[in-house]
Every structure is written in C-alpha cells, then in structure tokens.
Amino acid sequence: MNRFVVVTGTDTDVGKTVATAALAAWLRSRGRTVTVDKPTQTGVLPGERGDIDEVRRLAGVDGSEGVRLPDPMAPVEAATRVGAGLPTLADHVARLRGAAQSHDHVVVEGAGGLLVPLTVEGETIADLASALAQDGGEGAVDVVVVARAGLGTMNHTLLTLEALERRGLGASGVIIGSWPASAPEASDPVLLGNLSFFENLPVPLLACLPEGAGRLEPSEFQVQALEWFAEESSGSASRHSAALAQRLLGPGTNR
Numbered sequence: 001m002n003r004f005v006v007v008t009g010t011d012t013d014v015g016k017t018v019a020t021a022a023l024a025a026w027l028r029s030r031g032r033t034v035t036v037d038k039p040t041q042t043g044v045l046p047g048e049r050g051d052i053d054e055v056r057r058l059a060g061v062d063g064s065e066g067v068r069l070p071d072p073m074a075p076v077e078a079a080t081r082v083g084a085g086l087p088t089l090a091d092h093v094a095r096l097r098g099a100a101q102s103h104d105h106v107v108v109e110g111a112g113g114l115l116v117p118l119t120v121e122g123e124t125i126a127d128l129a130s131a132l133a134q135d136g137g138e139g140a141v142d143v144v145v146v147a148r149a150g151l152g153t154m155n156h157t158l159l160t161l162e163a164l165e166r167r168g169l170g171a172s173g174v175i176i177g178s179w180p181a182s183a184p185e186a187s188d189p190v191l192l193g194n195l196s197f198f199e200n201l202p203v204p205l206l207a208c209l210p211e212g213a214g215r216l217e218p219s220e221f222q223v224q225a226l227e228w229f230a231e232e233s234s235g236s237a238s239r240h241s242a243a244l245a246q247r248l249l250g251p252g253t254n255r
C-alpha cells in the first residue's frame, strides 16, 4: 500500500489545498490514519492560518510544515527576502519519513506548480517525490496533479504530466480543483471540451471538486469528499479513482 501522496498542481491557486483536504478526508473515511505536510509554506505570518491549518479544519487530520515564510512568493525568493534558510531535500525526506512512521498515509502539498524550486539547491516537489519513492521502494508514492477547469488548462496539464513522465514519475491521476457551480458545461463549450479532455487523458480523472468546496462546513466537506472520489459516473464527470483506491487502500477497496 502506498504511503505518500504528493499533491502537486499545474500552478499556484488551482485548489491543491482543498484537494489535499479532500484526499485526506477520503482516506480517513476508509479507516486510514493520515497526516498532511506542507514542505514550504510561503505568504503566511507566524500565528496566521496556513494551508495545513485549512486542511486540518476541513478534513480533521493533523499536519505539519517544513518551513513557513511571510512573503507570498516562491520559497527560495521568500527565504532570501527575510534572510532565512530553507530545509534541504534530505531534511524534508527525514521529516516525511518520520511522519510516515505513525500514519498510514502522508499527504504532501507542494508550493505552486511541479517545478517550483523548494530548496536552495533548486530541488522541486518532483525531486522530493522521487526521493521518497527511492527511499520507500517501488510504488511508495502517488503523485496527484490538481488542474484548473477553464481555458488554458490543457497546456498546463499536459506540460505537468510530461514533466512527471520525464522524471520517471507517472501521475496517479488528475483532480480538477474547482469546477464551476450549476453544471455550466451544458452552456459553456470551453468547459464541455475541457471535461472531455480530462476524461480522455492517459491518467485517470480522480475527482472534480465543486467550486466553493473549501467553504463547506467540515462535517459536510468530509461527507461530500467520499462522493467526489466515488467511482460512479455522476454529476459533471465520470471519475476513475479505482486505481488510486487500490494502490492506497489495497485490493477490493475501490468503492
């Protein structure tokens, strides 16, 4: 069973945090112990609420941060601005492996998109996923890509999948971070086309999170998260989370 789920995105602000919370809530509902980690949290002051606090609130799981920096920028630049250091890749791996000792799954949320440098040496969340995979053996890591629903997402999604592939890290699937409310795909040809694009990717569309999901009450969020990852074809998209469920939860648990 896979231990680490690395949640990356096609960009910043695509819904990684809500997707991380939804994945954590889904795993928890399946009886798994889950923790979440944000290796580099930028744009948040000490005492303010960061992405992990949001995931904690929505999904009811515990969590950790590798480093927190106040400027809303990429990690290396944010660290330079305040003269702070950054954890090394080995520091991140050690912290995450520590978290994995006491949890069935560690869900890791990157900062921005796949190739944003997280360390002074320029390593990215893709390098972190590779390091965890090497450490944990084959199949120890799932990489999930969160993508936008609207115009521009085809290019960003394909670039991200290609970059993963090039690094020998197949994506386990894609999550649409925020699908506009009230089924506008019926009247919006761009959304209709994008839905078909996502459904025909070589990797599964795992979930299509409704716009405003992060504003749901946590109890409701946790109930709905099960439906977002359900196998049935309903609502806006037919979803294919069976493979991920099997990898994360074991055989015969794809519902």
Ligand SMILES: Nc1ncnc2c1ncn2[C@@H]1O[C@H](COP(=O)(O)OP(=O)(O)OP(=O)(O)O)[C@@H](O)[C@H]1O
Binding pocket: 009, 011, 012, 013, 014, 015, 016, 017, 018, 019, 051, 054, 110, 111, 112, 113, 212, 214, 215
């Ligand atoms: N609790 C929330 N309620 C409503 N909207 C939210 C909430 N949290 C985030 N959003 C909005 O959802 C969108 C996606 O934000 P999110 O934090 O999920 O992005 P992200 O992909 O995690 O980016 P980052 O790289 O900063 O981690 C943003 O436009 C943000 O303003």
Ligand SMILES: C[C@H](N)[C@H](N)CCCCCC(=O)O
Binding pocket: 012, 013, 041, 042, 043, 071, 072, 073, 074, 075, 111, 112, 113, 116
């Ligand atoms: C501050 C922001 N919300 C993220 N945490 C950091 C995003 C870095 C993106 C860098 C880039 O791709 O240009």
Ligand SMILES: [Mg+2]
Binding pocket: 015, 016, 017, 051, 109
């Ligand atoms: Mg986030």
